[in-house]
Amino acid sequence: MSMATQAPSRRDASTSSIKPRVLIVEDETALVELLRYNLEQSGFRVSVAYDGEEALASVQDDVPDLILLDWMLPLMSGIEVCRQLRRQTATANLPIIMLTARGEEGDRVRGLDAGADDYVSKPFSPTELVARIRAVLRRIRPALADEALSYADIVMDLVGHRVTRASKPVHLGPTEFRLLRHFMEHPGRVFSREQLLDAVWGKDVYVEARTVDVHIRRLRIALNGEQQVDLIRTVRAAGYALDATPG
Numbered sequence: 001m002s003m004a005t006q007a008p009s010r011r012d013a014s015t016s017s018i019k020p021r022v023l024i025v026e027d028e029t030a031l032v033e034l035l036r037y038n039l040e041q042s043g044f045r046v047s048v049a050y051d052g053e054e055a056l057a058s059v060q061d062d063v064p065d066l067i068l069l070d071w072m073l074p075l076m077s078g079i080e081v082c083r084q085l086r087r088q089t090a091t092a093n094l095p096i097i098m099l100t101a102r103g104e105e106g107d108r109v110r111g112l113d114a115g116a117d118d119y120v121s122k123p124f125s126p127t128e129l130v131a132r133i134r135a136v137l138r139r140i141r142p143a144l145a146d147e148a149l150s151y152a153d154i155v156m157d158l159v160g161h162r163v164t165r166a167s168k169p170v171h172l173g174p175t176e177f178r179l180l181r182h183f184m185e186h187p188g189r190v191f192s193r194e195q196l197l198d199a200v201w202g203k204d205v206y207v208e209a210r211t212v213d214v215h216i217r218r219l220r221i222a223l224n225g226e227q228q229v230d231l232i233r234t235v236r237a238a239g240y241a242l243d244a245t246p247g
């Protein structure tokens with residue numbers, strides 16, 4: 001029977017950053033609880049599988065953003081779980097950090113050979129482990145390592161230059177992208193056209209103030225689609241703001 005705790009796969013876009021979900025695969029309950037506590041404190045969502053088969057079943061149900069995979073597991077070793085995940089298209093690039101009591105160089109090489117992205121020997125400090133998780137995510141899933149901005153239901157991946165609203169892709173030109181980024185970095189703040197020109201186009205570029213209006217209009221059309229709430233507020237005689245609060 002699967003004991004995996006399934007967190008919802010939908011990303012919570014109402015918070016200031018995306019919370020990545022980590023699947024802990026470990027049979028030692030005390031260590032699981034220690035890891036769960038530290039990861040949740042560090043802003044991750046956590047699911048748990050207590051053996052190798054349960055881990056594969058859990059990933060099949062819902063692919064996490066990263067797996068912390070213990071080497072010594074009942075039923076199937078962590079190495080075998082890692083190999084199987086690497087063989088499947090959906091999980092071929094899933095970030096995996098192996099945990100192990102073994103600290104020998106040969107084991108480290110075997111773990112990395114099996115496809116793990118990193119390898120942490122027990123005992124480890126939770127702080128170091130969290131740093132390693134962030135490093136692996138930054139390398140493999142930059143959008144999940146604080147290199148994304150979110151506001152209301154808009155998510156901006158600053159590395160992949162992708163924007164979604166309510167999980168649907170939004171296609172923006174380069175100027176609209178920079179404009180939205182500026183708003184997302186300062187939500188709620190009103191910017192005059194001149195301030196937006198300086199911030200988005202640059203101080204040395206001569207562009208008429210009404211150009212800002214043109215790009216704001218394009219940004220609105222791209223973001224709002226047919227029926228989304230308009231999150232860009234026009235402030236008469238002052239400028240524009242990204243603002244989800246009504247009125």
Ligand code: CA
Binds near residue numbers: 071
């Ligand atoms: Ca174990």
